[in-house]
Amino acid sequence: MIDRTFHIEIYNIRWINEGNNEQDYCSHADIKLLIDNIEIDDPSDDTDPWCISTASLHLLRSTHENVLYTDEEHHADQHMIPHCGHAIVGDNPPIFAYGTCPIGINWSVQHNNDSIRLFDVKASWSISGEICRFPIDIQLAWDEYAAPICNLALAVKRFHDSAAPKVFNNEEDKQGVSSFWQEYNDLLDKCAHKLGS
Numbered sequence: 001m002i003d004r005t006f007h008i009e010i011y012n013i014r015w016i017n018e019g020n021n022e023q024d025y026c027s028h029a030d031i032k033l034l035i036d037n038i039e040i041d042d043p044s045d046d047t048d049p050w051c052i053s054t055a056s057l058h059l060l061r062s063t064h065e066n067v068l069y070t071d072e073e074h075h076a077d078q079h080m081i082p083h084c085g086h087a088i089v090g091d092n093p094p095i096f097a098y099g100t101c102p103i104g105i106n107w108s109v110q111h112n113n114d115s116i117r118l119f120d121v122k123a124s125w126s127i128s129g130e131i132c133r134f135p136i137d138i139q140l141a142w143d144e145y146a147a148p149i150c151n152l153a154l155a156v157k158r159f160h161d162s163a164a165p166k167v168f169n170n171e172e173d174k175q176g177v178s179s180f181w182q183e184y185n186d187l188l189d190k191c192a193h194k195l196g197s
Helices: 018-023 052-062 069-077 142-163 169-195
Strands: 008-014 030-034 037-040 086-089 096-097 104-112 115-124 131-142
Touching: 008 052, 008 142, 030 052, 037 115, 037 131, 052 142, 052 169, 069 096, 115 142, 131 142, 142 169
Parallel strands: none
Antiparallel strands: 008 030, 030 037, 086 096, 104 115, 115 131
8 A cells, every 4th residue: 555645656767769868868757646645646647757867866855955945946947856857057067957847846845853844835737837736734754755765766777777878969968967976876875874775
């Protein structure tokens, strides 16, 4: 039986362009997401896949730090689970710049010792950016939140690790992707260590 306090899992993880995935840095997937027994998204919904690699990094960050999404940030496309991925810009070191896609799912995370509060859950499923709000404000143990995120992030990492080596357009892209995975792996290791797995 699914623990529906916080449940997230991925289905059909894939590359957007299967014929040219050597230059695709982001993986996508359908998700099942329930918070406080409320369904936020489901693979049977008629929606495009989510950018699960970028989402996994955001989720891992949220296991270690507070995340407070205002409506302005939601409209600025800083999504916990984004529809589109990221671009790599600048140097010393390269940074990830998010696109202009208004589609995404957000919730705020507040840490309090070994418990976590999830609240201000909202989503946009259309280019219009219309926000759907969910009446959710729950407190749960840290491991109840972190364990499914750690499992998801590990599945995404294994998918990327099994892929063909990437072909980079330039050194900035190469450094940016390397920086992405360095942070990703560090956070995943930290999360798994705290969970004792």
